[in-house]
Amino acid sequence: MTDLAFAQMAGGSGAPGAIISFAPLILVFAVFYLLLIRPQQKKAKDHQAMLGQLKKNDEVMTSGGIYGKVVALTETIVTLEVAPNVRIRVHRPQISDIVTGDKAKDAKES
Numbered sequence: 001m002t003d004l005a006f007a008q009m010a011g012g013s014g015a016p017g018a019i020i021s022f023a024p025l026i027l028v029f030a031v032f033y034l035l036l037i038r039p040q041q042k043k044a045k046d047h048q049a050m051l052g053q054l055k056k057n058d059e060v061m062t063s064g065g066i067y068g069k070v071v072a073l074t075e076t077i078v079t080l081e082v083a084p085n086v087r088i089r090v091h092r093p094q095i096s097d098i099v100t101g102d103k104a105k106d107a108k109e110s
Contacts, residue, residue, distance in 0.1 A: 051092055054078065059100040062090055067099065 054060070058070045060080065068080030071087060078090050 047093075050098060051095060054092075054095065054098065058098050060095050061097045061099055063094045063096045066090075 054070065054073065056070050056073065059067065060070060060078075061067050062080075066080070066082060066088070068082040068088065070078055071081045072079035073092075076092050078092050078095060079087050080090055081087050
C-alpha cells in the first residue's frame with residue numbers, strides 16, 4: 001500500500017513554469033518594440049523638432065511634393081509662396097522637410 005502512495009506522489013510530469021510558457025510571447029513583443037515602435041517614435045520626435053525650428057524664409061517641401069518658401073507661420077498653418085505672388089496655406093504637420101535653412105546647412109556640414 002505504501003508503494004502505491006509513493007508512486008502517486010513521485011509521478012509528476014512537471015508542467016513548464018509560467019515564465020517559460022510566456023517567453024515566446026515576451027520575445028515577440030521585445031522584437032516588435034525594437035523593430036517597429038521605437039523607430040517610429042524617434043521619427044515622430046525628429047519631425048516635431050523640425051516643425052519647431054521652422055521659420056520665415058525657409059524653403060520647405062510638403063508631404064505632397066510641393067516646394068515653397070515660408071512667408072507666414074501660425075500655430076497650425078504655414079503659408080507658402082510657391083511662385084511669385086502665388087501663396088498656399090498648408091497644415092503645419094504636412095511639411096515633410098526643410099530644403100534650405102539651418103537644417104539643410106547642418107546636413108551639408110556633416
